[in-house]
Amino acid sequence: MAGGMLAACIGGNGVTATGSKPVTPTPNTMKLTVDTGPSAATGQINHAYVTIKVCAAGSQTQCATIDHVLLDTGSSGLRLVRSVLTAAAVTLAPELDARGQTVEECVTFGGGQTWGPVALADLSMAGESAQKLPVQVMDDTAAGAPPPASCGANGTLINSVAGFGANGVLGVGVFAQDCGAACVSASTPLPLYYGCTSAGVCTAENLALADQVTNPVAMFAADNNGIIVNLPNLQNANGDISVQGELVFGLATQTDNALPASGLTLLGTDANGDFTATYNGGTTALPALIDSGSDSYDFNDSTIATCSTGAYVGYYCPAVAPKSAFAVNSGVGVNNATNTVDFAIADPNSFVANAAAFAGLGGGGGATNFVWGMPFFYGRPVYVGIEQRAAGPYTGPYFAY
């Protein structure tokens, strides 16, 4: 049995030897856990985490196994907190631009921004690997160039484990790079990538696609056209202590990642990564995405009360819970399916304090888009197709369920 397992792992294709039982996890499948977060930042809700292995590019020994990396289908690229790497004695070599300056990045996430260098890592997840992967090192220890005035100007810097509720973010969204063409040849470079002198003076600059922070899945040798997120239904309406699921690499590349022949809603996205949604019979087509990096269904409904006290200020606190709602999703482009999703918003003050997973958490009053956050994932597989990659009859970018 041990021999069969080893052969399956080395083979890397998920096919088990004749006569042996199926191997779990298969080399394209890894454990996905919803729990209360890393030891340095417990109390998280609706955060799905993976454990990854990173090494300094080209090194077999300077490696770290990092737990509690947040799975994010709403962004592309791996971002790791510097102090976590430092604690494991891993130093990732910074990427240099054509002038020999370090490349640094400033990315807005909600109420804050990340800042830190782009560096090269060798990444392993399940049986898959990506070499010389450009990642962002979130500079919580201020070891590198200080952020320019424009970074942090949108709120606060959220480089730390506490800021993210995670040791890093694994962006496995619909794009191969985080910025893409808009950062390659703009006449006025976007304030996203910067070249920084040794004196720490940083200037926004363009960056070739191959040098941008990259979705690791897109760099795998195989199983590189997308992912599946599998999380079960929750057991308790007022919250589960933890949830076990799996992250599957590749779409229609192996026996374990087929796209269903029927019953699949496949929603193409626009160049921004959004399909559209109309909420509760409204006429406005809102930009929409399926986003494991958001802890709630986020949309605007001024008729639902917002929590004003307790642990969930700003989220929805419906007067009569659960509050039923629906939205109609429509794909953009050739993958133009339409599908109605019924969902319900719970009263978060009914949630158990020490639980990590809640269905029915809603928020986003005032939003002009629609975010199918983590509650959407409980009980249905979600498929994410990477841009320009084919899987069966479909070509990304798309979300499907």
Place this chain on the structure above:
Amino acid sequence: MLSGSIKSLLLAACLGAGLLAAVPAYANLGGDADSVRADAMEFVGTVASVDGSGYLIAQISTDSGVRVREYLNRDGIVFAVSWSGPVVPELQRLLGVHFPAYLAALAALDRPGLHRTLRVATPDLVVEAGGHLRAYQGRAYLPNLIPAGVAAADLR
């Protein structure tokens, strides 16, 4: 409807933003039309103005796809700003004197995470921001200065 001076200021902004020398450090939300010109320079964008219903919209567009709209009431005061594009424009600049209140309200939110949708509201300031890499959008407004009959949802 609107005072001629506001329109002429905005027209001047369209034609000659690059000629202005004195730029206030921060202005904008709560500021006047001069602050719109300053923003156009800071964001390296062009300004166009359109009439809303009882207010004026000055729109700054950059070649990289960032769009900022500043809403001026009849007194020529910016009572709201909205934005969309591949990056978030500098809110410190757009919110001006209200930025510290925004930071304080942000700090009071205690849920860490990515938070692709964000709302902070005080009696004097509302900020609603959302989106993700490649497509951000949001708005900020001063509830006490919104003209009668204008809904927050109109400020897009």
